[in-house]
Amino acid sequence: MSNIRKVAELAGVSVATVSRTLKSPDIVSPATRERVRQAVETAGYRPNQMAVQFRSRRSNNLAVLVPTIANTFFARVIGGIQQAAQAQGYGVLLCNTLGREELEIQYAGMVAGRQADGVIQLRAFNPFPADAVEPGRPLPMVNACEVLDDAPCPTLRIDNRAAARTLTEHLIALGHRRIAMIQGPRRSPLTRDRVAGYRDALEAAGIPSSDDLLYPGDFTPRAGYDAAGALLARDLRPTAVFCESDEMAIGAISRLKQAGFAVPGDVSVAGFDDIDFASYSDPPLTTIAQPAEEFGQRAVDMLIDILEARGDVEPRVVLPHELVIRDSTAPPGG
Amino acid sequence: MSNIRKVAELAGVSVATVSRTLKSPDIVSPATRERVRQAVETAGYRPNQMAVQFRSRRSNNLAVLVPTIANTFFARVIGGIQQAAQAQGYGVLLCNTLGREELEIQYAGMVAGRQADGVIQLRAFNPFPADAVEPGRPLPMVNACEVLDDAPCPTLRIDNRAAARTLTEHLIALGHRRIAMIQGPRRSPLTRDRVAGYRDALEAAGIPSSDDLLYPGDFTPRAGYDAAGALLARDLRPTAVFCESDEMAIGAISRLKQAGFAVPGDVSVAGFDDIDFASYSDPPLTTIAQPAEEFGQRAVDMLIDILEARGDVEPRVVLPHELVIRDSTAPPGG
DNA sequence: ATGAAAGCGCTAACAC
DNA sequence: GTGTTAGCGCTTTCAT
Numbered sequence: 127m128s129n130i131r132k133v134a135e136l137a138g139v140s141v142a143t144v145s146r147t148l149k150s151p152d153i154v155s156p157a158t159r160e161r162v163r164q165a166v167e168t169a170g171y172r173p174n175q176m177a178v179q180f181r182s183r184r185s186n187n188l189a190v191l192v193p194t195i196a197n198t199f200f201a202r203v204i205g206g207i208q209q210a211a212q213a214q215g216y217g218v219l220l221c222n223t224l225g226r227e228e229l230e231i232q233y234a235g236m237v238a239g240r241q242a243d244g245v246i247q248l249r250a251f252n253p254f255p256a257d258a259v260e261p262g263r264p265l266p267m268v269n270a271c272e273v274l275d276d277a278p279c280p281t282l283r284i285d286n287r288a289a290a291r292t293l294t295e296h297l298i299a300l301g302h303r304r305i306a307m308i309q310g311p312r313r314s315p316l317t318r319d320r321v322a323g324y325r326d327a328l329e330a331a332g333i334p335s336s337d338d339l340l341y342p343g344d345f346t347p348r349a350g351y352d353a354a355g356a357l358l359a360r361d362l363r364p365t366a367v368f369c370e371s372d373e374m375a376i377g378a379i380s381r382l383k384q385a386g387f388a389v390p391g392d393v394s395v396a397g398f399d400d401i402d403f404a405s406y407s408d409p410p411l412t413t414i415a416q417p418a419e420e421f422g423q424r425a426v427d428m429l430i431d432i433l434e435a436r437g438d439v440e441p442r443v444v445l446p447h448e449l450v451i452r453d454s455t456a457p458p459g460g
Numbered sequence: 461m462s463n464i465r466k467v468a469e470l471a472g473v474s475v476a477t478v479s480r481t482l483k484s485p486d487i488v489s490p491a492t493r494e495r496v497r498q499a500v501e502t503a504g505y506r507p508n509q510m511a512v513q514f515r516s517r518r519s520n521n522l523a524v525l526v527p528t529i530a531n532t533f534f535a536r537v538i539g540g541i542q543q544a545a546q547a548q549g550y551g552v553l554l555c556n557t558l559g560r561e562e563l564e565i566q567y568a569g570m571v572a573g574r575q576a577d578g579v580i581q582l583r584a585f586n587p588f589p590a591d592a593v594e595p596g597r598p599l600p601m602v603n604a605c606e607v608l609d610d611a612p613c614p615t616l617r618i619d620n621r622a623a624a625r626t627l628t629e630h631l632i633a634l635g636h637r638r639i640a641m642i643q644g645p646r647r648s649p650l651t652r653d654r655v656a657g658y659r660d661a662l663e664a665a666g667i668p669s670s671d672d673l674l675y676p677g678d679f680t681p682r683a684g685y686d687a688a689g690a691l692l693a694r695d696l697r698p699t700a701v702f703c704e705s706d707e708m709a710i711g712a713i714s715r716l717k718q719a720g721f722a723v724p725g726d727v728s729v730a731g732f733d734d735i736d737f738a739s740y741s742d743p744p745l746t747t748i749a750q751p752a753e754e755f756g757q758r759a760v761d762m763l764i765d766i767l768e769a770r771g772d773v774e775p776r777v778v779l780p781h782e783l784v785i786r787d788s789t790a791p792p793g794g
Numbered sequence: 795a796t797g798a799a800a801g802c803g804c805t806a807a808c809a810c
Numbered sequence: 811g812t813g814t815t816a817g818c819g820c821t822t823t824c825a826t
Contacts, residue, residue, distance in 0.1 A: 129803055140813045145805060155811060170591060175573040177803035180514040181818060187553075195542070196736075201535045208529070208556040212563075217575065219521075220554040222542040229546075239509040241551065257504060347740045373736075380740040402530075402707075406681045406714040408742045463819055474797045479821060489795055511819035515802060 128169040137165035148173065187217040188429060189242035191233055193225040193249050197345060198373065198401040199418055200248060203271060206422025207246060214430055216243075225311075227251060234258075237266055244429045250274045250315045264432050264439075270425040272316045280428050280439045282421060284447040286316055289414045290323030290368070292449050293396055296412070297366045298331045301457045302394060306339045306364035308353040308374050320370055320398075339364060343374050350377030358385050365393060365458035372397035372404045375411055379454070390456035400450055409453035417445050462503040471499035482507065513574075521551040522763060523576035525567055527559045527583050531679060532707065532735040533752055534582060537605060540756020541580060548764055550577075559645075561585060568592075571600055578763045584608045584649045598766050598773075604759040606650045614762050614773045616755060618781040620650055623748045624657030624702070626783050627730055630746070631700045632665045635791045636728060640673045640698035642687040642708050654704055654732075673698060677708050684711025692719050699727060699792035706731035706738045709745055713788070724790035734784055743787035751779050 134141045139158060147154045147162040154162070165171070179185050188211055192200050204220070211218045219242055221233040234253035236242040244266035247253060250273055254265060270282040297305050307324055310317045321340065328335045341356060343349035350369055354377070357364060369375035375397030379389050389395050389409060397404060400415035424443065431439045468475045473492060481488045481496040488496070499505075513519050522545055526534050538554070545552045553576050555567040568587035570576040578600035581587060584607055588599060604616040631639050641658055644651045655674065662669045675690060677683035684703055688711070691698060703709035709731030713723050723729050723743060731738060734749035758777065765773045 131803080141804080142806080142814080143812060146812085149805085153811075158811075172569070172572040174514075174803055175570075175575045176510065176514040176517075176519060177574075177818095178805085180508075180510040180802090180820090181804045181806090183510075183818080185510060190554075195529070195535050195539050196532075198530075198532065198535075201529050201532075204554070205529050205556055208554055212556075217570075218554045220524075220538070220542055220552045222539055222546075235506070236509075236551075238506040240511075241509045347736055351740065376737060376740050380742065380744075383742055402681055403710060403737060406685065406710050408714065408717055410714075465819080475820080476798080476822080477796060480796085483821080487795075492795075508819055511802095512821085514804090514818090515820045515822090517802075 127174075128171050129174065130171070133162065133165045133169050133171045136169055137161045183240070185240055185243050186215060187219050187242045188426065189219045189221055189233055189236050189245045191221045191223050191230050191245060191247045191249065191253065193223055195220070195222050197371075198403070199371070199399045199416070200271075202401075202418035203248065203422040203425075206419035207426055208422070209419075210423040210426035214426070216426070216430070223249070225249060227253070231255070234267075243433050244268075246270060246425045246429055248272065250277075252278060254278075266429070266433055268425045268429045268432070270421050272314060275315060280432070280441050280443065282425050282428065282443045282445065284416055284445050286319035287323035287326065289398075289447045289449075290320035291326045292323075293368060293398070293412075293414055294324045294327035295331075296449060296451065297368065297394060297396065297455060298327060298333065300366075300394065300455060302366040303333050304339070304362060304364045305333075305366045305368060306341060306357050308341045308343045308350055308357075308367060308369040308378060310343060310345055310370045312342055317370065324368060343370065345371040345373055347373045347377030347380070350374030350379075351381045352377075354378035354381035355385075358382070358387070363393070366455065367393060367395050369395065369397050372399045372401045372407075372411055372413055375413070375454070376403065376407055379407065379409075390454055392459075394455040394458070396455050404450075405452070407454070411450075412452050412455040413450050415448045415450050417447075420445060461508075462505050463508065464505070467496065467499045467503050467505045470503055471495045517574070519574055519577050520549060521553050521576045522760065523553045523555055523567055523570050523579045525555050525557050525564050525579060525581045525583065525587065527557060529554070529556050531705075532737070533705070533733045533750070534605075536735075536752035537582065537756045537759075540753035541760050542756070543753075544757040544760035548760070550760070550764070557583070559583060561587070565589070568601075577767050578602075580604060580759045580763055582606065584611075586612060588612075600763070600767055602759045602763045602766070604755050606648060609649060614766070614775050614777065616759050616762065616777045616779065618750055618779050620653035621657035621660065623732075623781045623783075624654035625660045626657075627702060627732070627746075627748055628658045628661035629665075630783060630785065631702065631728060631730065631789060632661060632667065634700075634728065634789060636700040637667050638673070638696060638698045639667075639700045639702060640675060640691050642675045642677045642684055642691075642701060642703040642712060644677060644679055644704045646676055651704065658702060677704065679705040679707055681707045681711030681714070684708030684713075685715045686711075688712035688715035689719075692716070692721070697727070700789065701727060701729050703729065703731050706733045706735045706741075706745055706747055709747070709788070710737065710741055713741065713743075724788055728789040728792070730789050738784075739786070741788070745784075746786050746789040747784050749782045749784050751781075754779060
C-alpha cells in the first residue's frame with residue numbers, strides 16, 4: 127500500500143505539499159497540483175484514514191445507541207441518521223443496545239476512546255459517567271425520540287402528551303368511554319407522558335380513568351396480541367384500545383379478530399408511529415404519525431453542531447406529530 | 461485527556477510496560493501490573509483507540525452495505541451482524557446504500573482508506589474495483605442474502621430456487637393452477653432464482669407458465685398493493701399469488717380485500733421471509749422462513765475468518781429455509 | 795521482567 | 811508556494 131511519502135517522491139515534492147494538495151488545493155500552484163494528482167493516480171494512493179483521524183483528533187464517526195433495530199420506527203430513524211451523517215462526511219457506528227445500560231455505557235465509552243466523536247442516544251438514559259463531563263465542554267450527545275427529562279444534552283422529541291391526548295380525544299369524540307391503553311415499558315418517559323395525555327383527555331371529558339385499563343407492553347406485535355387477550359377476559363370489555371405503537375396495534379387487532387370481535391365494529395384500535403404497515407393493516411390504522419426520518423436527520427445536525435461548536439444548539443427541540451385517521455376507529459357498537 | 465505517558469510516569473514505569481499491562485498482563489510481574497492498574501485508575505486513562513488502530517493497522521470495524529434498512533428482513537440481519545460483531549470486538553459501520561452502486565463503491569473504499577477492515581455486502585454487486593484485489597490476498601468481503609453468482613468472495617444464502625419451488629408446489633397441491641408471482645427487482649438474482657423455482661414447480665405439475673403472470677415489484681407493501689391491483693384487472697384472475705416478500709404479500713392482501721376479494725377464499729396469497737408481522741397479518745401468512753439473524757451472525761464469522769486468516773473459509777454457504785403454512789393459502793374457490 | 799527508542803502516516807507550525 | 815521538521819499516542823523490536 128502506498129503512502130504519502132511515495133506520492134511525494136513520485137511527484138518530486140514534499141509530503142507537506144501532497145497533504146496540502148489533498149486538503150486545500152487552492153493554496154497549491156496549479157502546476158504542482160497537477161503533478162501531485164498524477165502521482166496520486168499512478169501510485170493508486172488512498173490516504174490512510176486511521177492516520178488522518180489520529181493526527182487530526184477526529185474520528186468522524188457518530189455512535190448511534192438504539193434499543194432495537196428490529197423496530198420499524200427505529201429503523202426509519204436510523205435511515206435518517208445514516209443519510210444525514212453521510213451527507214456531512216460522518217460514518218455511523220451502529221450500537222444495538224437492547225436497552226441494556228451496561229452496553230450503552232460501554233458504547234458511549236467509544237467517545238472517550240476516540241472511536242466516535244459523539245453519540246445519538248434513542249433511549250432515555252445517560253450513558254456517560256459523571257466524570258466524562260469535561261467542565262466547560264458540552265457533552266457530545268443528542269438524546270432523541272425517548273428523552274430524559276433532565277437530559278444533560280440537547281433533546282429531540284414530539285409532544286407525546288399532547289399526541290396521546292389528541293388521539294384519546296378522537297376516541298372520546300367517537301363516543302367511547304371505556305378506553306384501554308396498551309403501553310410501552312412501564313418506566314419509559316414515553317409511556318408516562320402518553321398516559322398523562324390519555325388521562326388529560328379522559329378528565330377533560332369527565333370520564334373517570336382507571337389503572338386497570340392500562341396494560342403493559344414492549345412495543346412488539348406479540349405484546350399487543352397478549353395484552354388484547356388479557357383485555358378480552360374482562361367483565362366489561364373496553365370499546366376502544368389505544369396502543370402505544372402500531373406494532374402492538376397490529377398484534378392486538380390480530381387477537382381481537384381471532385376471538386371473533388370486529389375492528390372497529392366491536393372494538394376500535396388506534397396505534398402510534400404510522401409505520402408503513404399501518405396503511406396496509408386490516409383495517410388501516412388510525413394512528414399518530416411521527417417524523418421518523420426527520421428525527422434522525424435533525425439529531426445528526428444537532429450533534430454535529432455540538433461537535434463542531436457551530437454556535438448554540440437549541441436545547442429542547444419538539445417536532446410536529448399528526449393524527450392520522452383511518453378505519454380502525456369508529457363509534458362504539460357501530 | 462491523559463495518555464499512556466502520564467500513566468507511565470504515575471506508575472513509575474516505562475510506556476512499554478503500560479502498554480504490555482494492557483495488552484498482555486501475563487507477561488508483566490504482578491507487582492508492576494498492580495501499580496499500573498492503580499495509575500490507570502487515578503489518571504482515568506482510556507487508550508486512544510485512534511492511535512491503537514493506527515499503530516496496529518486494524519480498525520476493528522466492519523462496514524455493512526445494506527440496500528435499505530427500512531426493510532424488516534434486513535433490519536433483522538443487521539441485528540444479527542451487530543450482535544456477532546460486538547461479541548468479537550468489532551464495530552459496525554452502517555451503510556445504507558439504497559442500492560446505488562456509486563455509494564456502494566464509495567463505502568467499500570472505506571477498506572482502502574482503513575476505516576473498515578472488511579465489508580458485508582447484502583446485495584448482488586461487487587463494490588471493489590478490480591485493482592483493489594491485492595494478488596494473493598483474499599478480498600475482505602462476504603456477500604450475503606442476495607448473492608452474486610460469481611462473487612469474488614465467500615457467499616451466504618438460502619436455496620432460493622428450492623424455496624420458491626416448495627412454496628409453489630404447496631400452492632399447486634392445494635389445487636391452484638393460475639398462480640401469479642409478485643417479484644422483487646427484475647435484475648436481482650433473488651428474483652431470477654425464485655422465478656426459476658416457481659417454473660420448476662409448474663413444469664413438474666404440467667402447468668404451462670406464462671410471463672404475464674409475473675408482476676415486478678420492489679419488496680415494499682406499496683409494490684404488493686399496486687401489483688395486486690394490476691392483477692385484478694386481468695380477464696382470468698389468478699387464484700393464487702406468490703409474493704417475493706411478506707411486505708408485498710401484506711400490501712397485496714390489503715388491495716385484494718379492498719376490491720372485495722376474500723383471502724384465501726377468492727385468492728390465496730403467500731409471502732417470503734417470515735417477518736414478525738407475518739403471524740399477525742389477517743389472514744396469517746403462509747411464507748418461507750429465512751434465518752435472518754443467523755445470516756448476520758454467520759456473515760460476521762465468515763468475514764472475521766477471512767480478516768484474521770483463520771484457515772479456509774467455506775466459499776459457498778447455504779442456510780436452511782422452511783415452508784411455514786398458515787392461513788393465507790387454501791384450495792381455490794374454497 | 796522492564797526500558798529505550800524507532801516509527802506507523804499524516805498534519806501543521808515554522809521557515810524560506 | 812513549498813520544504814523541513816516535530817510530533818500525535820501508541821506498539822514493538824531490541825537490549826539489558
